[in-house]
Amino acid sequence: MLFRGVVGVLVVPLLCGCVSYEEYRGIQDELSRSKRNNSDLITQYQRDLLDRQKTRKEISSREGELQVEMEELKKQLLVMESKKEGLEKIDGRDFEKEDLPAGAKIESGGISLGSNLLFRSGQARLKTHQFPSLDQVARLLKGKYSSYEVLIEGHTDNEPLKSTRQLFEYNIVLGYERASNVFRYLIKKHGLPEKRFQVTSYGMSKPLNPANASTSQGRSENRRVVFRLKRNIH
Template sequence: MKRILFLLVISSLVLGSCVSKKEFIELEGKYKKSQDLLNSTTVKLNSCLTDKAAMEARLTEIQARLADMKKTNEDLIQSSKDLTMLTSKGAANLEKSLESLKEKDLKISRLQDALSKKDSVTLALVTSLKREVGINDPDIEINVEKGVVYISLSDKLLFKSGSYEISARASEILGKVAKVINGKPNFEAMVEGHTDNVPYKNGLLLDNWDLSVKRATAVVRALQDLGISPGRLVAAGRGEYVSLVPNDTAENRATNRRTRILVLPKIDQFYDMIEREMKTLSEGGN
């Protein structure tokens, strides 16, 4: 089409201006060169446009990646700050926990010291009782049971059968016991009366339980007369219900008929101290 247009233009020029054949050939050559240059330039232009589009796409991709990297970097910085904050809080919490553990260890040590002191006093008390009362009499037993010092006196040493009147020999033994208890003002004495299971038939009392209580109060009054403050004395009757051995022989029944004097720390003071310490421990843990 272009060729036809070109020939028409040339023809009109030739016809209009009477161009020579030589000039026409020169013009045709120039046109061809111009056309070749135009084609070459168009190809280069298209190539440049393609490269531009590719570079623009690449630029968009790089910008997106850069934005992502920037966001990631900001997130890392924030995470680092959060981690630093958490680490600081963790260190503070750990320090508080260590302090709390130290306080608990100290309080537990104080409790252990108190218990150790009690054990030491208990040992000294047992030694004093054995020295004063004596340990060679088979009717007297001095021992420690669950942290409590007790003196067990047989029925025949203290009372006549079915009676709650203290014998002369028992008064001598109780005098020695009172001497030791009076030397320990922070201790109390609880007297327990025990019987066998043979029914009580005297008629003055109701039963063995009643007899065990009367025997306990008789010993308590004797200790009071020996100088022990009545506020430090407790009387308890256990009847036949806490036997040491089965009541199936005369010998076993004699073993079960006994009076025990428990020498123990003042329970209210000791447990008040324990409760205070445990309360302090609990508050420290919370």
């Protein structure tokens, strides 16, 4: 476009016969500069275009590499999860039937003591006449299973608290307080180290048999404290 404009400026004066040699040379110089500028602009544009194409290829290539890396990380994560599950199975240990205190049951490898044996309805305070059952558990943890960490779980039924609602607003809180009181008894009465224990509450979320969780028998079975052997710390 610039080239055409300069040509027009050159041609019109020449046709009119009123262009001096100096003016003619000036127009030629301007025309040459315009050509060089246009050539430089075209060259720069071509370079920019090549750079953009190169960048797109690099980005596309990097995206492919990242996708491969992500797939590899997913595989490694699956392997790690598998190893973790395997280690948990190796580290943990089940109690044996001959370990059971009076009135206790085996629940998925743990010792389950019914809350009806240990506590009054809606209460978290231990019944004193049930201390022998906990004493037997303590002897197991100090002797046969002295190298294991222990998880104490509190479980409740699915019936809303009524008479003791001012003390325990939710069943999960009641379950935790019961498990905590069992934990306190074991460390205070038998001197078991606190660091070996974990305490948790599942409230009513893990019934033994969901199908009868709302029956009288089901509620009675679901009110319990469970001891589980976890990681071997020796």
